[in-house]
Amino acid sequence: MQLRGVAIGWAIAVAAATAADAATGVNVQLFQFRPGAIAVKSGERVTWTNQDDIEHTVTARRAR
Numbered sequence: 001m002q003l004r005g006v007a008i009g010w011a012i013a014v015a016a017a018t019a020a021d022a023a024t025g026v027n028v029q030l031f032q033f034r035p036g037a038i039a040v041k042s043g044e045r046v047t048w049t050n051q052d053d054i055e056h057t058v059t060a061r062r063a064r
Helices: 002-021
Strands: 024-029 032-034 046-050
Touching: none
Parallel strands: 024 046
Antiparallel strands: 024 032
16 A cells, blocks of 8 residues: 555656756747747746757846
8 A cells, every 4th residue: 555655656746847847949040939928937937949040139128
């Protein structure tokens, strides 16, 4: 019975770590951001991939 509790706890920890490590991705191509808007929580990662030859900037709104 105790071993089952350990296994369940381990499975929950792995699932939580996997969800926390997931990154949100934004592609920049032909002067367009896809997706055009995203919402992330503090500490979440966002991966920006610029496929244009020109540099782009990103601006964030204040947290609500």
